[in-house]
Amino acid sequence: TAVRMSMKQQSRNSHPYWASMQADIEAHIKQFITIKEPLVVFEPMHHLIINAPKTTLPALCVAACELVGGERHEAISAASALLIMEAATYTHEHLPLTDRPKPEFGMNHVYGPNVELLTGDGIVPFGFELLARSDGGENSERILRVMVEISRAVGSRGVIEAQYRKAMGSRSDGEEMCHVEEIRRVVEKYEGGLHSCGAVCGGVLGGGSEEEIEKLRKIGSYVGMIQGMVQRGFSGSKEVDEARNLAIKELEFFKDKEVDAIKTFLNV
């Protein structure tokens, strides 16, 4: 079945647990991006980070950290970096390029394309900087490991590959004619890859064992599949059901732990 969907960002249902974490993460970011000179640079950067659509990714990172016995503050910088990377991606996805379909209806651009391009480019190093600076000196190996994970997830085998696929599947009128299977493949790479990374980062920073971290990699991927498909209007689909069942199976590994927070991401 072909499904006609709009590119327009859909709002997500929010869970109180995510909202509380999102608030913590945003407060953490705001400490680092005070609006300072040069205003012409920092004002759009602040705006584009804070106004990017919220996703479950940063909260999942913190939840994974807590699941393996870590504390929230240990994952907050990685969660912030993930939120920042998503904001940069979102900004560049909506740039009006000369070879792109017409801007989608309802998309409100506060800044010109040139400023949005530059700001997106400035946001990514800011995310890496925030993460690199989060080390007090005793944790640097874990942070480097997290950096490799994030670089890969937002890079050429992750988000960028998913964007290529999406760009190649999009039509010139700004809408997409997609098969569920094509959507599933994009979601697997995109939200799947990012959430997998988010869960791994939380596990690494929370001091999880290698076995726990590999379980989290799978669970994160399923969470991304669920959230990505739900966001695209496929909440009752078999893809979502399958991902949820697989995630629940992997979660059995953590049966002695507090799994309620992670379960909220499975929409159960």
Place this chain on the structure above:
Amino acid sequence: TAVRMSMKQQSRNSHPYWASMQADIEAHIKQFITIKEPLVVFEPMHHLIINAPKTTLPALCVAACELVGGERHEAISAASALLIMEAATYTHEHLPLTDRPKPEFGMNHVYGPNVELLTGDGIVPFGFELLARSDGGENSERILRVMVEISRAVGSRGVIEAQYRKAMGSRSDGEEMCHVEEIRRVVEKYEGGLHSCGAVCGGVLGGGSEEEIEKLRKIGSYVGMIQGMVQRGFSGSKEVDEARNLAIKELEFFKDKEVDAIKTFLNV
């Protein structure tokens, strides 16, 4: 005096010392960026990194490392990351956006704007990944420090700010009407900031003292001023002379060391 200059990339004079380092750095990068699946992503990435205009920045990083007694291999990943970041910047600077001046004459785009945008976005995390993975386990604090330096130099207080200034100074016919003073300010932020960062990274990775690193920060900034002004056709200007004299003064601090390599960057 107003100077009319073309944006077209000018070729730089090359020095045998730089050419030898450049070859080492490119060989190092090629180990990491083999052309692999997905080809649609890696092929343009490979092309855009390898074909970006060469600058003195990566070689300066290695020279600074050697100046403080480090070995070339200790700085090679940071030098590679710097080359990669410059390639990403160059790619995005030449994107045909709807609000940009017409593409400059003679600029040969192998890929469409969408692919160049995505590839540029993919190149930056690749640079951070290459750097994060370069640690064998004993050097992670130095690498995190270098990451903070690079993030800042390529981010909102460095290259991005310089690009804003440049964008605001450019005219709609794709050429620039600039005063030397305006050019000097852009070069100070842009090439000055990058070379300052490159020299610091080399100093940190080569195990330099804090005093040596701060001297290198200044020297790098002067090198960037010289190279940036020379590249823009101001090789005999008083700005270049001043920067060279200041650099030579700072270099006296290293009078017991082997300073010939660093001197090649002063065009003396």
